[in-house]
Amino acid sequence: MIQVEEKLYQNRYRVDEGRPHIKIKDREICSLCSHKICTVLCPAGCYRKGTDSAVSLITDGCLECGTCQVICLEHKNILWEYPRGGYGILYKFG
Amino acid sequence: MKEKFDCIVVGAGPGGTAAAYTLAKAGLNVIQLERGEYPGSKNVQGAVLYAHSLEKMIPDFRKDAPLERFVAEQRIWIVDGDSYVGTTHRANSLNWQTADRYTILRAQFDRWFSKKAQEAGVLLICETTVTDLIKENNRVIGVRTDREEGDLYADVVILADGVNSLLARKAGFRRDILPHEVALGVKETVFIAQETLENRFGVVDNQGVAIEIVGTITQGMLGTAFLYTNKESVSIGMGCLLADLKKKNIPPFEFLESLKNHPAIKPLISGGETKEYAAHLIPEGGYHGIPQIYGEGWMVVGDAAMFVNSIHREGSNLAMETGMLAAQTVIEIKKRGGAFNKEQLSLYRDKLENSFVLKDLRKYRKFHSVFRTNTHFLTTYPQIVNSSFFSLLKVDGTDKKTKERETFKNILKKRSLTGIFQDAIQLWRATR
Numbered sequence: 001m002i003q004v005e006e007k008l009y010q011n012r013y014r015v016d017e018g019r020p021h022i023k024i025k026d027r028e029i030c031s032l033c034s035h036k037i038c039t040v041l042c043p044a045g046c047y048r049k050g051t052d053s054a055v056s057l058i059t060d061g062c063l064e065c066g067t068c069q070v071i072c073l074e075h076k077n078i079l080w081e082y083p084r085g086g087y088g089i090l091y092k093f094g
Numbered sequence: 095m096k097e098k099f100d101c102i103v104v105g106a107g108p109g110g111t112a113a114a115y116t117l118a119k120a121g122l123n124v125i126q127l128e129r130g131e132y133p134g135s136k137n138v139q140g141a142v143l144y145a146h147s148l149e150k151m152i153p154d155f156r157k158d159a160p161l162e163r164f165v166a167e168q169r170i171w172i173v174d175g176d177s178y179v180g181t182t183h184r185a186n187s188l189n190w191q192t193a194d195r196y197t198i199l200r201a202q203f204d205r206w207f208s209k210k211a212q213e214a215g216v217l218l219i220c221e222t223t224v225t226d227l228i229k230e231n232n233r234v235i236g237v238r239t240d241r242e243e244g245d246l247y248a249d250v251v252i253l254a255d256g257v258n259s260l261l262a263r264k265a266g267f268r269r270d271i272l273p274h275e276v277a278l279g280v281k282e283t284v285f286i287a288q289e290t291l292e293n294r295f296g297v298v299d300n301q302g303v304a305i306e307i308v309g310t311i312t313q314g315m316l317g318t319a320f321l322y323t324n325k326e327s328v329s330i331g332m333g334c335l336l337a338d339l340k341k342k343n344i345p346p347f348e349f350l351e352s353l354k355n356h357p358a359i360k361p362l363i364s365g366g367e368t369k370e371y372a373a374h375l376i377p378e379g380g381y382h383g384i385p386q387i388y389g390e391g392w393m394v395v396g397d398a399a400m401f402v403n404s405i406h407r408e409g410s411n412l413a414m415e416t417g418m419l420a421a422q423t424v425i426e427i428k429k430r431g432g433a434f435n436k437e438q439l440s441l442y443r444d445k446l447e448n449s450f451v452l453k454d455l456r457k458y459r460k461f462h463s464v465f466r467t468n469t470h471f472l473t474t475y476p477q478i479v480n481s482s483f484f485s486l487l488k489v490d491g492t493d494k495k496t497k498e499r500e501t502f503k504n505i506l507k508k509r510s511l512t513g514i515f516q517d518a519i520q521l522w523r524a525t526r
Contacts, residue, residue, distance in 0.1 A: 004345070007347060010371055091138060
């Protein structure tokens, strides 16, 4: 099966080290969330299910589409901002 | 000292740049803010660009705009499993000079368009994220940026900050986006040697092909797939309603893989090298999804205002048109010395009502709900069309009359005559 990392590898990014632009507000809510749809629908695979029922988030490969915050509607547990000016995905073709 | 402009434009996509360009041409003092490294570095589109709005601003854009190919041939495929039935339209009289649609790469096109705006006098500041709107007595008077001492002031602010429009939501101009109001588009840019590409698609010179794909490939989800030829690459992708993706519970890049591996697509991209993977939300709210688009000292254009006609694959032209109309609103109010309050800015809405933008969106206002509630259009009919063609075209010694009878019987097995009639009526009504 194709790994999303292979796809993301082609992209150009300027990562804002130590300053993720997306945050999970309350990790406890994710543990209780039954579908954890963010771990399925994020096109960059930024959200991963942990071994315990936790959700981990690494925003380095983020494509800044906004999907996660739209689908986390019932919990509104995602703090979604744009990266600082100049950081994040830098599309070469778009 | 407070720096004050006639207008601040947030975002350097087609909507924002059209607005900024038009304002600068009229001699207004415009500052445009872009969070990317350069205009287009955050932007994603299919991408077919319709030229009519751009042409109004820059009549000779064809001379130096980074256009990939003009779309000489359009194909529509209705897919079922590994087969498809399709139509092809090729306009041989079209050429580079008379074409009305071109494939583009947004990262390159947006940068070019922005350069034109800067030449017209727009002050563009990149690598700057607007974090908030500055209000005074409930009136927008400027923007706060992530730069030090980065507050800027203006008579009016035009928001062209894209589908997510964090600013409009933060300011309370609109509610949160719902999963059935946006589609998630995923796309790859696959590079293929130019000669191979031209041979495969049967095109010469700058001719291009656009293929729109509907049917069971989206597994019953409301969505379409596409393949567009660029100069030496193809843009291949698909977009499906977020609400449907949520129900399906399959990662979007796996859908993209299944599209790339479809027997009709695979040979077209074989040997190609993917050099970028992109994702973007597409506004699908239609006419009823349009939020408040003007208020005290502000207006919204393009994707941020949900101005996308997904049925006709139009978006960036709506962004440019609405950007232009917003700018013309500012110019007119300024000329008569009016204030940029809600009452005066309602002129923007009037202009939109008289444009193709709202006329088209109103025409299709019921379309989405029909397709969302009636899944036959996405599954049953593609199956019917494909199996009917298969049996009618197959030569196996069965006489044609028997074939017709069997085909008709098979169709009725899948959908009753009354059902087909009701669907047809529903579809017709949805486009009135």
